[in-house]
Amino acid sequence: MPGPEDEIRSLADKIKDLKKHRSTMKTKLTRTLNQVKSEIGDDGGNMDREIVGELMKKADKIIEELETLNQEIFLVKEMNMAKLRNIWRTV
Numbered sequence: 001m002p003g004p005e006d007e008i009r010s011l012a013d014k015i016k017d018l019k020k021h022r023s024t025m026k027t028k029l030t031r032t033l034n035q036v037k038s039e040i041g042d043d044g045g046n047m048d049r050e051i052v053g054e055l056m057k058k059a060d061k062i063i064e065e066l067e068t069l070n071q072e073i074f075l076v077k078e079m080n081m082a083k084l085r086n087i088w089r090t091v
Helices: 004-040 049-090
Strands: none
């Protein structure tokens, strides 16, 4: 039967996984924004507005996912802290 310590470890692992995914998404966002920068060029005169528009939509979706991940990480951390508080109360 899993105890509170196991639950805390599980939540800590979940936080670690979420942070790893967040890091991957940040890298993806950086690449997408670099593509936008490359497409626009130095003068912006030769850019394909359709490509830039699609890349910006992609960047917006990545940003939304990052915001969701940040919220999820925060909630899992709060759950973990609540579990720790309960353990300390029983000790």
